[in-house]
Structure formats: C-alpha cells, structure tokens
Amino acid sequence: MTNKGLIIAFIAIIASILCISPMYADTVSSDHVISDDLGRELSIPTEITSVVSTAPPTTMTLYLVAPELLAAWNSKPTDLNMMYMPEQYQNLPVVGGWFGKTDGNYETFINLNPDIIFEGRTITGDPKNVDEVEERQVRFGDIPLVTVQDTANISKYSGPITFIGSVLGKEERANALNAYYKEALKTVEETVSTIPDAEKVRVFYAEGPDGLATDPSGSQHSLLIDYCGGKNVAETTITPGYGMTPISLEQVMTWKPDVIIASDSSFASSVLDDPLWQDIPAVKSEKVYAVPAAPFSWFDRPPGTNQIPGLYWMLHTLYPEKYTTDQLREKVSEFYESFYDVTLTSTELDGLLKRVPEYK
Template sequence: MKQAGSGWTRRGALGGLGALAACRPPAAPGGDVLAAGQPAAVLLSALAPARMIGWPRRPPTEALALLSRTAPIETGSLTGGGAPLGLEAAAALRPRLILDYGDVSPRMAAIAERTQARLGTPYHLLDGTLSHIPQAFARAGKVIGEEARGEILAERAAAVLARWRGAQRTGPSFYYARGGDGLETGFAGSLATEVLEGAGWRNVARNAAGVGRTTRERIAAWDPEVLVTLDPRIARAASRDPFWVRRRGGARRRILLLADLPFGWIDRPPSINRLLGCAWLAGGDRAAQEVAGWLWGIAPGKLATLGGRWLA
C-alpha cells in the first residue's frame, strides 16, 4: 500500500484554506485522469474538466449542454454503475492516475489496490461522505496537480455545508421516490438521502439499507408527510394519483420536485452535486444556482429554470 500522493488513499487532509488565486493551472491536452466511477467524474467535472479522459457513463445531452468544458466520450466504469471498463481497456487510455470517490469500504479499497497493482497506475480512493466534500476537493486537487482550484472549491464547499448545518431544524417526514414507478428509494442512513436527513428531515424508509425497492403497502404504512423526487415524470404521475397525494385520515401529502441538472440535487450520483441540495435547503433556488455557477461555470441565464418546486 503506497502513501497518499503516490498511490491509493482513503481520504486526504483538508489543509489550510487561505486566500488563493482562482486561476486554473494548464491542463494536459486530451485529459490524463481516469475517473473510476461516476461520482469521481462529477468531482472532476468541477475541479479540472480538461483533465478528464471521459465519463464512466455519459450524462444526458441536456446536462452536457451545461458542462461544455468536459470530455464528451464514455469510457465505462471500473467500479460499477455503467458499462464495465476492463483493465486492458483502461490501460489503453493511458491515464496518469485513477481517481475514485465514494465508498471507502474494505471491498472498494481492495479494488483500488488490485487495480493499481495490475495497471501500475496510481489509484486514489477518496471518502465520498457528504461532510467530507471539502476534504475531497482539497485532496483531489493536490493529487492531480490542481491544488489552487481544489483549495478554492474546498473553501466554498465548507461554507455551503456550514450554512446547511446552521439551517437545520426538525423537518417533515419524507419518502424519496426513484425508479420509473417511484418504488425505488434510499433507505435511512444511505448516501442517497444524506442531504435531507442531515437537514433534519425524517426518512420513513427504515426496513433496509442503501438503495432498494419497496412496495405501495409499506409506503402507505409509513405515511410520509412529503414525497421527494428528482424525476418530473414521477412527480406528475404522483400529483394525479390518490395513493400518493392522500395520507391516512384524508390529509394531503406534499410533493417536492428537485432539479436533476446538471446532476441530481440530492443524489444521482452521490457526489459533489449534493452541495446543490444543501444550498437549496438553506437558501432556496438562488443559493443553489449560485453553487452551480461556481462549480461548473454555468452562465446565470442557463440557471434560471433550475430549482425546487412544490407540486402539492
């Protein structure tokens, strides 16, 4: 196992966050950093888009239109969540290093060690916990040689998280609807619902872990106050379906549709895009749009339609 900076590492230290120049160092032409999975690619798209070799899973066209500085090619994924990228194909991309971001479990650490040993390419595994986003920016910036930009993003991310924590209160109970029919959800304690739970909202889905399927019967028994989704199709269908909009005793259930551009505001994937959800919970649409602006350089005119909508 190599030391941080020359091989894989579970997480990096934040270090000092002084006033730094905002200029971005010159990037290698064509990209030289391989994202192991989509969460790492989203981090890179904000930190150093020109350094990306490509996307493990190509984002939708409407997202790429907001991310014009990133590589449009699809590489496949070393860690799941898309078409698999084999080691021979990864070697053919000739990465200078591999960046992974998310779960730092023993299984993922073993993948990092094995891949580094087989390819002879430094593999950096960073902790994807929401509260560690500032450390992830700083560490990723250091290992890929974009330290000034990494420190700036770390400082700004820390400020967003501080406002999010400061705005915490006892929120409503909620069910997070995913999948085509809304019956896929993030169970309590999962990365998928960390943004809402950390703001004091109470996740009613508690009979499993991670992300998985449930049933209408269970949702009815949980009786959440709010249905949350990133999918406009789910939101529209739910607003017309008595099952979703009526609670026990006849009270009306509220439906919250949060934006999913350029990535989901509470997950999809569980990466630095979750800062948008934190900013929205603390300061509404304008606060989230401001974060999208400094993360990805999105022009203000393109941000006006992004936000949260209460449909019921």
Template sequence: MRVDDLNRRTALQALLAGGSAAFLAGCGASAPPPAASPSGSGSSSASTQGISITDQRGKTLTFAKPVTRVVTIPMPAASLLVAVDGGAEHLSGMHNASWVAMRDGILGTMFPRALDLPHEIATQDFTPNVESVRALNPDVVVQWSDAQLIEPLENAGLTVLGLTNTGKQEDVDAWVAMFAAMLGKPGRATEIKARSDQELAEVKALAAGRGSPAPSILYFNRFTGGLKAAAANTYNDFYIKLVGGTNPATGEDPLPGTGMVGLDVEQVLRWDPEVILLGNFDAAMPQDIYSDPVWQNISAVRSRRVYKVPLGGYRWDPPGQESPLMWHWLSDVAFPQARSGVRNKATDYFRFLYNHVPTADELDKILWTAANNESADYRQFNAG
C-alpha cells in the same frame, strides 16, 4: 445505482482540515501548496518532488508531474474533476451515467468538449471495460475501492485511485483533496472546502434556530421499474437530517440493510411521509405520483409535496461539488420561504465552481421549475 448503494467502510485517508498544511497531511502531497490564483483555480505547477497521494483504500500513488489524462468510473467523479480543474481538458473518459448527467444538465453546455468524450467504459455496476480504458492511455483511473472493481485495472498495468462513499460529507472533501493534488492544484481544494464549510455552518444554524416540527422526508433513488429508497449510510439520509427533517427509512420502522434499499408501496403507506423527493437516476416526475391512484392516501401526495431533485453541473441528490446547493434547496422545500435564495446562491456557486453565470432559463432547468410547478410552495424558486 452504486453512488449511494455501495456500502463502503474503508477508513478515509485524504481528509481536508481546512488549512493547507492539513490538506497535505490528508492527501500525502509532498510539497506545500502554492497560493491560489486570482481566478480561484490554484496553481498548476508541479512540485520538483512529484506528487504523492494516499487514496481511500490506503494505497499511496505517486506522480512525477500533474496528471493530464484522467478516466473516471464513479458517477460523481467526472463533473467533480471538471469543477476542481476548471475545465474538461484533462478528463479523458467517464461512466455513461456521468455523461448522461452532463447531457441532461448544463455541464455539457458549459463544457461542450465533455460530451464528445468516450463514456462506454464500464457497466452499470461499475465493472470496467479494461480494454476500452487502456485504449484511452490514462495517467490515472478513478474507481470505487472495491477490490473486484480495481484489480482488473491494476492487473492491466493501470494506475488506479480508489474512492469510498460512506454517506458522509468527509468523503466529498477527500475526493476534492485527491483530485486537486493529482492535478497540481492543491490550493483549489482549500477554496472548495472553505466554501462548503461556510454553507454547512449556515444550514446547521438555520436548522438549529427553527421551532417548527421536522417533516418526514423520503428520498427515492429509483421510482419507475421498482422502488428504492435511501436507507442508512447514505448521503441522502445525511442531508435530510442536516436540514432538520427525519427520514422514515432510518426511523422507528427502518429499512433493513444500508444504501439504496428496495421496498413496496405498502411500506411507504405505513410511513406516510410528508415530503417525497424523486432522484435523477430515472425519469419519474411529481405528476407521475399525483396521477397514480395508488399514492393518493400518502400525506406528501395529498399536500402536493412531491419534488424532483435539481440537476445542475451534476445531480444534486448524490454527494458532489454542488451539494451545498442541495442543502439549501432541501431546507427551503422542507421549511418553505416566501422567496428562496437558492437561485442567487446557485449563480454565485456556479461562478465559483465553473466560471459560468447561469441564465434564468438555465436556473429554471436546473431547478426543474416546470416539472415541480404543481408542487406546494415551489414558486419560491421561480425567477423574481
């Protein structure tokens, strides 16, 4: 799937540095950001000078006022827009894979309007259906920066905001900054980045303080219908190493190329990973591996350390607004605790991102507690 498959090297133009002034320098917004509202959503008032944003391909877009109709094609973009905006009122259409994540996760429960939105606007490889997009009359279309994906939209007279994904946290920061700016809520970007930076520092400190050896962790973006694993320049490789693990796909016997790379079972047997992560881009579950004789000689299977990655407001495996929760979850998977703090962190983070307090059942659904029940040490994530 192109969320991590695309190998984009465009220089970032919209990085947040932590303060409001740095945010404006990165996004090209033309007026100072207003103070954040008590609800944490920032101000929705537009600058009298309009809004100017430089996207990740280096193109400057201008808006006379905050946008109110946004179509998103990159898969993380729809839920990210909802989190930044505090609702789905300004989302007009999205990629089908974004819609599926909303349906299968809990974002559709939190914002049911989103499930009624058009979502057949692009192919699986993000090629846009230009007429379908035009029919939605968007103020802006969010698209990956590849020229062949953007040009058909611009040739049709549409305004396009280009995103890149280089497998780094800075990309997420840039996306948040641009979305907040075009929505007229720059203060919201400062809030989100501050929270993310705080969690990043905490996870780094935990990793630095460990004396135990790093487990080898292999992430499968695809399992059924052909294996694909996270190789170089992927966000998955970033967070595996962030929590103190090692990624065999980028180790001494690495996969060739970048992004999500196809491989066979023989390669996995040679690596013999200690932990296997199953992503949310297909229906594979730990039991599928545990019950397959082909996988029985792999360490992760013998020790029952195969895990389905959580699915919250969006999938936790690719980059997004809930990535700090992924960092903490993976840290506890790799280095088990008597009792994980992820449920409490998720409750607090969902309140911050969506003004929603998840129920115990919703947290079980997010964390796949039933599907992961037979995996080692997963009871640490159960309700107390």
C-alpha cells in the same frame, strides 16, 4: 600530468557533466512520489494532462476541480447532463468502471493511456483493502492507481477535494470549491441545530417511475435527507451498492411522509393526480419535489460533490421559512458560474427551482 593535460581533463569532466545533467534533470522532473488515501506510495508524472476515475462519485470531483484534465466519463452523458455542460466535455469517451451494477474493463482504461487513474467509491470506505487495490494496480500496469476516500460522503467532501486538487496541481480551484462547500455545511448545520426533533419534517425518497423504490436512512443515496434535518421515514433494509430497495404503496401510506423527494420527474408530475396516492400527506399538500438534475443531480446518482448545491436546495425544500428562495437562488447561481462554468439566466434558474424542474 602537465598543466595542459590537467586543463584537457578538466574540460572533459565539465563536458560530461553538462551532457549528463539534462538527462538527470529529465528523470527528476518527469515523476514525483505521493502517498494516496491508503498510504500507498506512488510515482506519478509531474505534468498531468489526462485523468480518469473508476466510478462516478470521484469523476464528479474531477469535473469540478479539473474539468480540462478529465479524459472520459463513466457512462454516456444524457441530454439532460449536456444542457449545462460546456461543449468540449460533451463528447468525451465513455470508459465504464466499477460501480453500482457496472463491472469495468481494464483494457478500455489502458487504451485511453491516462496519466493517472483515481479509485474512489462509496461511503463505506471503499477502496479499503490494500491487497485488492494492488491487484487492480497490477492489471493497470504502469498507470498509477491513486485511491481517494469519502468521495460519496456528503459530510466529508473536503478531504477528497483537497487531495485531488493537490495531486493535479489545481489547488486554487479546489480551495474555492472547498470554501463554498464548507459554507454550505455550516449554513445547514446551524439551521438544523435550531429545529427540535419533534418538528423535523418526515421525508420519503421516491425512486423509479412508480416511486416504489427507496433508500432508507444510512444509505449513501439518501444522506442529504438526514443531513439537512429531515426524518427519512423509510423503514426498510439498505440494498448495498446501487440501492433502490423495492417497497409497496401500503408502506408509504403507513409512513405518512410530509414531503416526497422524487428521482423521476415524470412521477413527481403525475402523482398529484394519482388517486392511489391521495391519502398520503405529502401528496395532499402538493409537497412532492423532483430533484434538479442538470448537468448532474443535486441529490443522488451519483452521490458525489455534484450534491453540494443540493445542501442548500434540500434545506430550502424542507424548511423554506428558514432558508429562503432568494438565498437559494444566489447560492445556486454562484455554484454554476464558479464550478460548472455556466452563467444561468433568470429564466433558467426559475426552471431549475420549480417543484418539477423545467430545463432550457
């Protein structure tokens, strides 16, 4: 081959490389491989713009770590949810999911065309069966189903916060949330360690409009009581999933709670004047507290990272002499501003911290 021929061939090879390289670069940059919490290797997009979750506990972490990427809620936000929620998140679609008494619809998820679907639910370790998850993955088609554990375990939120932040490229916000969370855990643990078992407050978690449903110690729905040094007085069985085991007023009388935590604010408002409840110590001393619930509950339903400010609230509610109102106000304000992107006024904060919260 002549020198001229060699030059032409060389130019042709270079041109081919230049033409192929962009295509190759696109292929390389469009996806990368991660390992989820069940050890499954998944190819996910490098650039993620839309995510959903199959259940509320994981959705709570998505909202706190990467709200701008959240494509849908699992249920329609209530007026209470929307009180401290920026407007752009109030009208997201509702996708449903698999949680409590709700059974999801695959097509609803697929039609949203998210980049990723997160699967993570309860304290018991779900999802734990790889075969079940893989079956669900088949139903979702090409949309990666990424499992994440401990999204409803108040003592282990650091893992899912870190993992979700890493997957979504939101490490800075995830690290900030984890720092707040770990400080709250440390404060609670150090305080509770100073309380003799005999001096721990007896607590009843009253659920429903009449207060006659509950979740005993060990339930994912009542973990904050145990963790913050209370004694859950309910001697009853755990109802799997949604919880809310029915009980009788006679049982509550026998349990003699010092404090009642109420999921229903109407019940908390009316029970002090209800003659049927007057012999219960918590009612006599007016220590019946409704759970702050805007934009999401500090205590339960869902059990998720929305509970993090509830660590401070529960500690103060049970042991106000050990964790003061001023300390609580500071930490609640910090959480709302940093992670709900809401600056509370003094009046709004006062309302949240009332025995029965009042909202703007």
